[in-house]
Amino acid sequence: MEKVLLVDDEKEFLEIMAERMSARDMNVTTTTSPKDALKKAQEENYDAIILDLMMPEMDGLETLKELKKNNPDLQVILLTGHATIQKGVEAMKLGATDLLEKPADLKVLTEKIKKAHTKKMVLVQKKTEEKIRHILAEKGW
C-alpha cells in the first residue's frame, strides 16, 4: 500500500482525490497548507508527495525545494493547473519526480505514484547497502 501526501489549496479537489485514491488501496493524507506539508513530510515517511504548483503561503517550487532539502530521496510529483515549460524545467532541476497537468487522469497519476514508490524503494535499498558496506569497511570484518 503506497503512502501518499496530497497538497493542494482546493479543499474539494483533495476530498475527492483522497476518496478515489483510498479506493485504490492507497494510504492518503491531505493538506491545503504547504507549511503543514513540510511538517508532515518530516514526521512521516511518504512514498510520494503530490504537490500543487500554485498555492497561497508558499509557492509550489519553493515547497519542493524545502522538501528536497530536508529529504533528497523524497519523490515529489507536481500537479498543476497550467505549467509553463520554464516552470516544468525548473521543477525537474529542483528534483521533482514528475509533473502532471490538471485535470489529470487518475490512472496515469496512480502509475506515476507506483513508479515513485519503486524508485524510493531502490534508493532506500542502495542506501542500506552503502551503510552495510561502510560498517564492514570500518569494522574490518
Add this chain to the structure above:
Amino acid sequence: MNRQLDIEMATELRFFGKMTASISHEIKNVMAIINESAGLLEDYSLMAEKGMPIDPVRLKVVSERVAKQIQRADGITKNLNNLAHSVDEFKKSVGLRETLELALGLAQRLADMRSVTLELQPPSDFPNVITSPFHLQNLIWHVLDFAMDASGEGKTVGLTLETGPESVEIRFTGLEGLTNLWETAFPTKKEAVLMEMLGATIHRDMNAREIHLVLPRDVQQQLTDSQSITENSD
C-alpha cells in the same frame, strides 16, 4: 511620445495577460474537480456492478459538488467576458458598483495566493462615471496590487467610495504597512500613464492608512478643462 506609447501598450497587455492567466488557472481547477467527480461516479457505478450497495447520500454530495463548481465557473467566465467587453468602447458611462465587483472578482485568486482578504465596503451611493472602462480596471488593479503589498499584518484590503460633485474617490483602506512602502514604490511610470489617460490622481492618507484613487465624473470634461488651463497659462 513613442516611449509613452510603449509603456501604455505594455501595461495594457500585461494586465490582460495577468488576468487571463489567473482566470485560466482557476477554470482548470474547476475542471479538475468536475473531472474527479465524474471519476468518482464511475467508481461508484463499478462498485454497484460488483453488487456493493451505494449510499444515495454519497451521490447527492457529488451532484451538489458539481453544481457548485458550475456556479463557480459561471462567475469566472462572466468576469472574463466583462473584462473582454471593457475594451469595446474607449469612453462610456460605467457603474462603479459593477466596476468594483469586477475588479475584486478578477483579483480574488491573486489575493488568495498572497493570503490577503479583499472586502467591498458598500458606500451609500454607487455613482456612474464617464471613463475608459478597460483603463479604469487596469488602474484599479495596479492600486490593488500595491495595496495588497501594503496591507501589513492585517492582510485585509477594504474598498469603498466617496462621492463628490466633480469627482469620485475609490478608497483602499486598512493598509497597515503603508508607511514603509509608499515613498519609493508607488505610483510608478505605469500608473502615471494610466492616471493621465483617465484624468485621475492618487493620494495617500497616512493617518487613516488609505490610498485614494480620485476619478473625474467625466474624463473628457476633466481633460478639456485641464487642457484649457494649460493653454491659458501659456
